Amino acid sequence: MFLNQTHILNQLTLTMGEFIENINNLETISLDDYNKDDTIIVMIDMINGFCNIGPLHSDFVAKMIPS
Numbered sequence: 001m002f003l004n005q006t007h008i009l010n011q012l013t014l015t016m017g018e019f020i021e022n023i024n025n026l027e028t029i030s031l032d033d034y035n036k037d038d039t040i041i042v043m044i045d046m047i048n049g050f051c052n053i054g055p056l057h058s059d060f061v062a063k064m065i066p067s
Contacts, residue, residue: 052062
């Protein structure tokens with residue numbers, strides 16, 4: 001298998017540039033703007049290593065993720 005290092009690095013540079021631009025353009029919010037009695041925060045982390053393998057592996061979580 002031959003990997004073109006220059007191509008891969010260029011693609012990574014473009015992708016990271018877009019990622020950083022998107023982060024910089026996010027709207028800033030303050031948690032003080034929300035009422036704690038009627039607000040929840042849900043974080044979803046679907047990284048394969050946390051769901052199917054590794055020390056944080058959970059069969060319950062793995063079953064929730066479609067193939």
